[in-house]
Amino acid sequence: MAGWLEKAAREYRGRLILAGACWFLVAALFSVIGGMVAYTALWGETTTARVAKCDYETQQEGRSPDLVCTGTWLTEAGRPKSGFIEGVDHGDVGRDVEVRLGPGGDAYAGSLTDHPIGFAPLLLVLTVVFYVWAWRRVRRAGRIDPVFAQAAGTDATSNVRVISGGDHTDEGR
16 A cells, blocks of 8 residues: 555645645745855955954844844955945954855855854755655555556456465464
């Protein structure tokens, strides 16, 4: 008998395909954002930035305010830039900190583990692995073992196998 996954796949095939496509799109979006964070933390251009100020910014009522820090730095080409610096706090105001510059133009002073979104590309990989596993399992469940296949026009009792050797007892015979 097929398991719950195989039954659900046969009964709700269209809905599962739509749900899978939506999940894949969400995972892909988070993977792009997470990929940018991971790229910045691991391979972004390294420079030194001076933290100018840090303020709390409330974006939604009822939500705790976010700490937003700004500062200035020089790019590899020697041009001065200013913008947001992530991974610093009030104690870093007025100090020079080592940062990495990302594709978005902001500076990042933390490590990859400071932002869980940096691991989102792993979510996309795991999603693909799960869907391939589920697809193969459902496909395999649709096949019938030829040993137990019933020929057309035969009685269902003809599929019974008789094993000779006498009575079987609890002693393992």
